[in-house]
Amino acid sequence: MPSFLSNGIEIAYEIFGEGRPILLIHGFASSGRINWFNTGWVEALREAGYQPITIDNRGHGASRKVYDPKLYFAHDMADDAAALLDHLGLKTVPVIGYSMGARIAAYLSFRHPARVRCAIWGGMGLNLITGLEDSEEIIEALTAESLADVKGATGRQFRIFADHSRADRAALAACMISSREPMPEAEVRQIATPVLVAVGEADEMAGDPHGLAALLPQGEAFQIPKRNHMLATGDPKFKAAAVKFLLAH
Numbered sequence: 001m002p003s004f005l006s007n008g009i010e011i012a013y014e015i016f017g018e019g020r021p022i023l024l025i026h027g028f029a030s031s032g033r034i035n036w037f038n039t040g041w042v043e044a045l046r047e048a049g050y051q052p053i054t055i056d057n058r059g060h061g062a063s064r065k066v067y068d069p070k071l072y073f074a075h076d077m078a079d080d081a082a083a084l085l086d087h088l089g090l091k092t093v094p095v096i097g098y099s100m101g102a103r104i105a106a107y108l109s110f111r112h113p114a115r116v117r118c119a120i121w122g123g124m125g126l127n128l129i130t131g132l133e134d135s136e137e138i139i140e141a142l143t144a145e146s147l148a149d150v151k152g153a154t155g156r157q158f159r160i161f162a163d164h165s166r167a168d169r170a171a172l173a174a175c176m177i178s179s180r181e182p183m184p185e186a187e188v189r190q191i192a193t194p195v196l197v198a199v200g201e202a203d204e205m206a207g208d209p210h211g212l213a214a215l216l217p218q219g220e221a222f223q224i225p226k227r228n229h230m231l232a233t234g235d236p237k238f239k240a241a242a243v244k245f246l247l248a249h
Contacts, residue, residue, distance in 0.1 A: 007076070014032055024041065025095065026101045029165060029167050034165055044239045078107035096242065123205070125210075128207070142173045191216055196221075197222070203224075203232060
């Protein structure tokens with residue numbers, strides 16, 4: 001995979017095909033390939049005329065693994081995304097982020113508003129502002145000797161996913177400590193770009209999509225039917241709503 005340096009950290013990325021560039025930012029413990037290629041997003045976006053560009057967030061995929069929690073704030077990873085656009089010579093693109101990637105996309109929209117034409121925040125509702133309370137359980141699950149030692153349902157879910165993706169669990173534990181930084185409501189209200197907030201109907205991790213969309217000057221909400229946080233990622237109805245939104249903006 002090609003890579004570049006962002007604040008001294010090697011960041012990997014991939015570009016698929018031709019068309020209008022669109023940046024895809026994956027979620028926690030995932031990667032560009034797992035979150036976007038394996039779930040059919042790259043194919044769907046290429047069929048709609050886009051050129052998907054995936055980034056492996058620091059500590060994930062083929063990017064450098066770092067172990068200092070202070071290096072994993074979402075606003076710093078948003079700066080990595082902006083640096084990738086600089087590296088590729090792209091001024092303004094649509095952006096899709098899922099879960100942690102949606103938090104990163106929100107900070108990208110706030111800190112670098114001229115770079116984001118429109119955005120889709122998947123798997124992230126009002127918890128963008130309120131934060132999440134299960135970080136300690138997930139950190140304990142990631143650092144446990146084996147899956148058998150993990151008892152909590154949320155912790156097991158993330159441990160299984162991390163093991164399946166062959167992720168660096170020590171890097172992920174460091175990332176979990178700081179990557180969930182809440183975005184102040186006042187900053188959310190300043191994001192003027194059009195945003196589609198898409199959350200699974202059975203997603204208990206993301207928070208209310210309608211409440212978050214209402215705070216945005218150009219926010220829209222879409223509830224992904226019958227999907228939880230994990231299963232919503234590659235849902236066909238989510239893809240269809242996303243493409244419709246992108247083509248409208």
